[in-house]
Every structure is written in structure tokens, then in C-alpha cells.
Amino acid sequence: MPAASSIRALVVDDQLTMRALVRAGLQQIGMTDIREAADGEAGLRVLLEKPAHLVVTDFNMPKLDGLGLLRAIRSHPPLRTTAVIMLTGRADAELVQRAVQYGVNNYLVKPFTVATLKEKIEAVFGQLT
Amino acid sequence: MDPMEAIRVTFFQECEELLAQLEEGLLAMEQGEHDAETINSVFRAVHSIKGGGGAFGLDPLVRFAHVFENLLDQIRGGVTEAGHEVIAALLRASDMLADHVSAARDGGTADEARSDAIAAALVALTEGEAHGGDEAAPAEFEGLSFTPMTVALDDEPAGAAQAAWIIRFKPHASLYNKANDAVLVLRELGSLGRIEVEVDAEAVPLLDAMDPEGAYLDWTVRLTGEADEAAVREVFSFVDEDCDLDIAAADAAPDAAIDLLSSLLAIGTAGAEAPPLLAPAIEDIIAAAPAGAPGKAETAPAKAAESAALPAPQTIRVDLERVDRLINLVGELVINQAMLAQRVMESSGAGQASDVNLALADLEHLTRGIQDSVMAIRAQPVKSVFQRMPRLVREVGEAVGKRVRLVTEGENTEVDKTVVERLSEPITHMIRNAIDHGLESPADREAAGKPAEGSVRLTAGHRSGRIVIEVSDDGKGVDRARVKAKAIEKGLIAADAVLTDEEIDNLIFLPGFSTAAAISDISGRGVGMDVVKKSVQALGGRISISSQPGQGSRFTMSLPLTLAVLDGMVVSVGDQTLVAPLTAIVESLKPRPEEVRPLGPDNFVLQIRDVYVPLIDIGQAMGFSRTRVDPTEGVALLVESEGAGRVALMVDNIQGQRQVVIKSLEANYRPTEGVAAATILGDGRVALILDIDGVVTANRRVANRRDPPAREPLARTGT
Structure with missing residues (x-):
């Protein structure tokens, strides 16, 4: 049972509001080490500086979108153990399918509750303490 | 503030940016830009507003955004073509979305009937059943399996990890x-x-x-x-x-880090040719990557490398109150510096090139630099105001049945935030006026050999330390005969007044003037150009009009860049020192005895060249002195006042011209008639800044009580 406080997270979304909401959710779950990036490219830069255990990323973003970020993460061995949860605005089955192909660890449909966020993270890491 | 409330505030701020991005994108599409990035940025804006709206349970907004998004999604996917009609509908939808946002922010509801009508129009343009079209979209998908992970990171991550x-x-x-x-x-x-x-x-x-x-x-x-x-x-x-x-x-081999970033970006962007170091891991990905965008794949790495090497400019959001506090402190610093300089000069004598004087000059230079930099923090492009105008043009054009194209220029021109905020009202009014009164109907335009679509230009630029904003149209110009007739009818000018074209054009700024034959819903409502002039003057600005019959009119506003400092004329009245705003002063002169004529028992007029202007003794008007200054002993400041045209203000003498820091009297004392604000002079004394219009209005009231019919029609004394 990993401690939520031991998880280093990165939130990637071009929308400030959404980043703030995800951050607030993660904090409520008990995470403390949370970084943010405004698009996939910035997210990748942050990860190369210092890897994270968990990336919660939006799908549609300028520069590098969520799928692109996911592929970049999966192709870089040092980042291979990074769990990626994709945020999607529309219940778009096709999009989620593609993300699964690229190795996404779970997905979350906006708007979400903290309970769902926690549920999805626990589906990846097991129950959090 | 509770964290959700703070995020809500952020959401509405962000919505403003997204709505601007939406409108900008749609207007670009209207101009024929149909590239994927433009369409996607439009889509993303609506999508993001919907996403945030969902988080805060703003149902009407989300429902509307959903329909909007569906149509955009089809345009993005090439299912629906973004023709003229579609873009017009999208623009209407973006206005409606903006209404939904402001209604949600203010806790009300938007016009539901209008929202439903626009949503229905969007649905009609959307082909068949848009995907994900149902409100109750399933939040869970069946048959997907995800890989669980452990919370672990590779021990020594390669790359610039640690x-x-x-x-x-x-x-x-x-x-x-x-x-x-x-x-x-x-x-x-x-x-x-x-x-x-x-x-x-x-x-x-x-x-x-x-x-x-x-x-x-x-x-x-x-x-x-x-x-x-x-x-x-x-x-x-x-x-x-x-x-x-x-x-x-420590600089952990920056070149290597950038190389790594750009190769990863290349993979993410297009599944482009794999860089060798990652080859084994990548083959699968390339295989899985969707085909297409080969052109993009070629350019992506170069672009990525470029953006990786050049970090984006960083910004922070700062509470405005902190900035204002800083500005206030810098204002104090400027005053202190001036005081210090004056003290030193008094004790050491002017022109002494002592070390202290040299150091003081440096200090002055630095102080100016700090002041400029601090002002620059508050400076904002006028874009935020200009951006609201396309919608206004659409709505007004539709309401009066005219086709209008708005051209904007110089929207990145920067000016102090407080000025930006107060620009909206006069610009809005001038644009309404230009469409309603300036432009002809499409039929009239065609008859005059002009294109049916009228054009309104809104431009901004810096000119000699001020911001100049112009609103021009290619309409019929001012109908001088009608303006003059109207002015005579309203008693604003004498029936036999001989006025130049320019003077006639400027009559429209007089209070209570309105030329619309039938007061229209658009620029009627009893508000005329006098209101515009008033709001421009309240900002320390000037406005003028130039017009060519049949060619159009141009309104020019010139405003100060900031409301924190003011160029003033420092004058003495009795034992008081006062500051008159330089922008109001037309000229200053020493009256000769034969130029001063009595008008009634207590009033005087001053003859300047061949016009008479009322003479106001500032000392008496402000209650500083009981006795009137002999006009030939003092100095007359010829000022442009609102409503009373030109007026001469008598002062004892002029001390000089300088920039002063404005200190609010309302905030520190209470509003006082005839006084706009206060400032602190170099010698540490407080000086009041005259509110020219206030002084003139107060004086007219007094004069009217004493001696009502003693005045000439004012416009005759104007230029």
C-alpha cells in the first residue's frame, strides 16, 4: 500500500482551472509533491528534469497533445515506470482506445469527483494510504 | 478564500482569455484561415470552457457549449464545411457563450430563449448525430484493460534527472x-x-x-x-x-538534455524517424502511430529543438493590490527625490557641480527609471477593449440593417490598466455612433458608388507620450447643414453665427446634441457625443472630429498613458500654490487693460483676439481671497472647459511646468468641488490640482444666481 504522500505527481493541462482542480483533488487524496505544466512539451521538459510517479494529463493541448506526451514517456526507458492517467473531456471511446494502445494506465472523464480521481489512481497503484 | 472559490475565480478569468481566443480564431476563419491549428484552437477554447463549467456544475453553459463543440468537432474533422453561414452562426454562438459565462459568474441565467434558438441553429448545421452527442455519455468503457504499476522510479534515471x-x-x-x-x-x-x-x-x-x-x-x-x-x-x-x-x-550537460527533449518531442509529435539512442523502444510506437501528416513529421524535430533551446518568456500572476502599493511607493519616492533635490539646490546654490549634485542627478535618473518600469507593470495592451468591439459591430450592424466590416490596428499598444478599463465606454459609443450615424444604408452606399459593406476602423498608437485612438468610418460624413440647423434650434448657437466647417463638426460634442432624426435604439437613449467627450476629459484626454462630406468622419482621442502622474502648470493664487492640468490649458497671457471688459456688476470678460471669454478669478472662486485680483496684474490661463467652451482663469503668476504625482483627495480626504486631486511639491508643500470643469461649473452657478441673463450664448465665444 503506497503512501499517497510518497507519490510525485505532474499535472499537464493547458487550462489553469483544470490544473488547479486536479491539483486540489490530488492534494485532497494526500499528495504533496505536485508539479504542473501547460502543455505536453512543457510536461516532458519537467519530467526530464525530474521524473514523476504519476502524470495526469489532458488530451487536447497545443504543441504536444496528451497522446504525444504519452508516447514520448513510453519511449524513454528512464520514464517507463511513470503511470499516466489521461483526462478526457468527451466520453470518446476511440480516443481512449488509442491511449490504451500507447500504454495509458487509466483515464478520467471530465468533470470528475475526487472519489473518481482516487479510484482511478488506486486502480494503477493499489490502495493508497 | 476557500480553495474551490479561488479556482472558480481563476476559471472565470481564464474564460475571458478563452473567449478572446475563440473570437480571434473565428474571425481568422472568417478571413479564410482554415488551417488545423486555428480550428483546433477554437475547438479547444469551447472545450475548455465546457470542461471547467462542468466542474462547477454550470449546466446551461455546459449544455450550450456541448452543442457548440459538436459542430466545431465536425468542422475540425472535415465533416462540415466552415462556410460563410456557418461562421456567422459560430460567431453568434461565441457571443452567446460569453453571455452564459458572465451570467454564470454573476450567479444569474442567460437569455434562455436566445440560447435555445442559437443552439437549435447549431444543431441544424451539425450533420446527423454528432459523436458523443448524448448528455449522459458513459463515463466508463467496457473491455479495456490497464496496466497497474508500482510507485517506483528507476534508480538512476538517465537524462538530466537528478x-x-x-x-x-x-x-x-x-x-x-x-x-x-x-x-x-x-x-x-x-x-x-x-x-x-x-x-x-x-x-x-x-x-x-x-x-x-x-x-x-x-x-x-x-x-x-x-x-x-x-x-x-x-x-x-x-x-x-x-x-x-x-x-x-550545476549545468548538467544542457546540450544533451535539449537533444533528448527534441528527439522525444519528435516521437510524441509525429512518430518521426527514431533517434538512434532510443531505437529499440521506438519501433513499436512507430508501428502503432497513425499514418499521415508526413510533412509535419519532417519539420517537427527542427521546430521542437528550436523551442527547447529558447525557453518561453515566464510570467507570474500578481495581485493588483501589490502593484498599486508599489506604484504608490514609487510616487512617494519621486516626490522625495524632488524634495531632496530642491533642498540641496537651496543650500548649495544652483549650478554647483558638487559631488552631491552629481549623485543627485544619478538618483533622479534612477528614480525615473524605476517609475517607468513600475508603470510598465501596469501597462496593458488595449487589445482587451478592442476585442470586445467585433461583437458590438455585429450586433449594431444587425440592429440597424447595415453591413459593417471592422478593421482594428495597433491593438498591442500599451497604456495604464486604469486607462484601458475606462476606454471601453467612449470607444463603444464612438463605434455605435459611426455605424448608426456615420455609415449609410447598403442601398444608399451603392447609389453613391461605394461598396455595400461599410468599414469602420479602430486604431491605437503612441504619439508624443500619449495614446491616440481613432475611430473612423467611410460613411457620409457630418451633415453640416443639419447639425447647424439643429444647434440653432436648440439654442446652442445664435441663428446668425458664422462658423467654420470644423466648428460645426465640433458642435456635436455639445451637451444635449443629437442629430439622429429619429432617436434610434442604438446610439439614442439620450446619450450623445457630449458624454464621450466628458469621459475622455475625465481621463485627462481630448477628443476631436474631422469629417469629409461623402468620405466619412474620423474621431481622434488623445489620452495620457497613465493616471498616476500629470503634466501640470504650477501657479500661485494668493498664498496658495495650485496645479492646473496642462492638457486643459490652451494658452497663457497677460491681459492688457483695454482687453478686460466688465459684464454686469461682478463679472468680467476678456477679449482675446476677436472673441470674448468669461474671466474667472480663481482666488475668489476657490475662496482663497476675498478681493479680486486686478486682471492686468495677474496672468490669465485660457482653458478649454467642457460645456462652457473657452474660459480665462485669473491667477497671480505662473511658477513653472512640471510633472506631478497625483494623490487622490477622495481617498485621503473627501471629494471637493473644483479640486481634482492633490500633489506634493518639491518643497514638501501640498498643492491642489484644479478641476477646471468643476471650477467653471461652480462659477457659472454662482453667476447664474446673481445675474442670470448676463451671458452670451456660449458657442459664439468658442473657436
């Missing part, structure tokens, strides 16, 4: 005197990660010259590990006053 610090540590003798030991510090540093220590013993003298209690060694430590800068500083917390300490992030 933080590294270069620490230069040079203890002073005092460190050892306080019974601290450099070795202990280094050892503690070692507990933070792997350290490589180098000692520099160059400074150690020969034994006979050595002070046994001196400190001669300095160390350079390279620390690799997880520690952040604060943790590193913590180690030195007991000794940092007794040593030279320099902590810098």
Missing part, C-alpha cells in the same frame, strides 16, 4: 571563532547525496605569515542527489553569516 549543485564555500575566520567547523558542514552536505569536494589551498601563506586564527581555505563541492536548494542552504544555516557562500545549479 539535481546537481555546485557549492562554493569559503569560511571567514569568524566561523572558526564561533566554534563551528568547516568539516562538519561538509560532512552534513555529504548526507544529502553524493559529493565531490575540491579544496583550494592557494591562499594559505607561508608559516611565518600565517595567522593561526585566520581562515585560508575554500571548498568547491559538487553535490548530486535529490536535495533542492532550500535543503542545501539549510546545511549552512548556522554559518552563512561567517562565510562566502555561492550555491548554483
